[in-house]
Amino acid sequence: EAKEAKEAKEAKEAKETKEAKEVKEAKETKERRGENVIRRVSITVEDVSISVDDVDEADIEMTSLQPPQRLTVFHRAASASSLLRQRSNTGFSEITEDNMSAPTVRDSGEDDIGKKNVTFLEKLFSTDRDARRGKLRKHLPALPQPDGPAASPPPSKENALIVEGSALYHFLGDPCHEEMLFAVASSCASVIACRVSPKQKAELVGLVHTYVSPTPVSLAIGDGANDVGMIQKAQLGVGISGLEGQQAVNASDFSIAQFRFLESLLLVHGRWNFMRMSKVVLYSFYKNAVLVLILAIYQKYSSYSGTSVFNQWFISGFNILLAWPILLTGIFDRDLSKEYIYANPQVYSSGRNNENMSLRIKFRWLIMTILHGIIIYFISQEILLLQGGMTEHPTGFSRWYTDAPGDSQGEGAIVFGATMYYIMMFTLNYKLILETYSFINGKFPWCCGCRSKNDSWVSRFPWTAFGLIIMSFLFFLFFIYIFEHLYGLDPNFYRVTKHFFEYRVMMWMAILIVPIITALVDLGPKAFAFFFFPSQTQIHQELNALKSKKA
Secondary structure (H helix, E strand, O other): OHHHHHHHHHHHHHHHHHHHHHHHHHHHHHHHHHHHHHHHHHHHHHHOOOOHHHOOOOOOOOOOOOOOOOOHHHHHHHHHHHHHHHHHHHOOOOOOHHHHOHHHOOOOOHHHOOHHHOOHHHHHHOOOHHHHOOOOHHHOOOOOOOOOOOOOOOOOOOOEEEEEHHHHHHHOOOHHHHHHHHHHHHOOOEEEEEOOOHHHHHHHHHHHHHHOOOOOOOEEEEOOHHHHHHHHHOOEEEEEOEOOEOHHHHHOOEEEOOHHHHHHHHHHHHHHHHHHHHHHHHHHHHHHHHHHHHHHHHHHHHOOOOOOOOOHHHHHOHHHHOHHHHHHHHHHOOOOOHHHHHHOHHHHHHHHOOOOOOHHHHHHHHHHHHHHHHHHHHHHHHHHOOHHHOOOOOOHHHOOOOOOOOOOOOOOHHHHHHHHHHHHHHHHHHHHHHHOOOOOOOOOOOOOOOOOOOOOHHHHOOHHHHHHHHHHHHHHHHHHHHHHHOOOOOHHHOOHHHHHHHOOHHHHHHHHHHHHHHHHHHHHHHHHHHHHOOOHHHHHHHHHHHHHHHO
């Protein structure tokens, strides 16, 4: 028994010694791999430089790099390299912002190139972010030209990274190794991950969310069940319906039949959709804010009693009467043609730069909301309360067979509110016309004359005129005439339409003048900024219009 116990003890000690040796060898192997990665990162930092020529045309990865600047990812790689050496030598495991954050190692002056040459008016009126930051060619300081022939630029280097799932196993999970991996991957034109698990695909997408500041909008594309985790991890998922089932399509935000349709989805329809939705959101807040502002101003003249200047049924039907114009704009509006976008993919950068929903654009809409609300109320009030509308003749100015001057009886609060409501509708539709790029006029005859399936009545119908004239202005006239004869809804509205349309000349004068004044207030700054400080998108719109005229 003592002999057997001794043999068992020796076997256990031999097993523990073998396990300790294997652990030590694995640790040494991992350290050697880390040193190789450090060496490769150092080579990447020293040898690779990114210039303007290396930027993709669509600007989906970076914007406005001026030579000879370098991407901050190289500085991050050097930071990760030095930190890993410190960790392997001293056992330091704490990762702080000072050690790992890119802004701490970025040169603070690299974004100020040419910023001193930006004028005050350019900062005030320009919507182009690169123009306000002094990154256009005209903002750059003049450089001395050499006397001899210009030196040819060095050949650009394009690197690619291929990584397997077994290698990712040693990187993912360790913040230091993850940042090194992302630093190397960011310096490459392409990254290919093969033989990776669905979890590793999702973790690779998570690296982008973690180490890019501000957090970008990531896109994941897949066609099988093993891509579901990656699609769900990204902010935007696209599923391709194919031979591998519908799992990726069911988990995605958008679905396409073939991979080649991705170009149209991103460059054309995605860009148009962002522009349309931005306009719909801003206009929806704008029109409701103008209505509320007029109601708030009226409280000063009603002793803050809570009395509304508009009829309650008018307020309830406000979004119905103004829904069609903005709905059709959100469906059909487009600033550039499909062919021009395909030929100039760099216009996609307007969406990445958030030109349509930037803080500057929102502030402009806010200023116009306040100005339009004030103009609609006070100018309408001055016009409608002129002394020419004080006659007591029952028929007023509208009857051709009478010589009675004036506007007859029309100074009541109900008529005053109905007139201001109609003026407000004209103003809001004028604002939408100024913000819309495309007007669908259709082809006559609208409902016949179709020669093919593609030439249906839908493509021939004048949708813009239908939304603005029929479903907004004329529908309001139809609504108030019907509402007047429904005595049970509001008995006080009896014969208001006659005072509104037939007895009051001042009402037509106000409808003509007030919306034009508000449109000029909006159009003046727009025209000044467009002619003197245009954005890149506006320049492309002019080029697109010139090409359309030549065609």
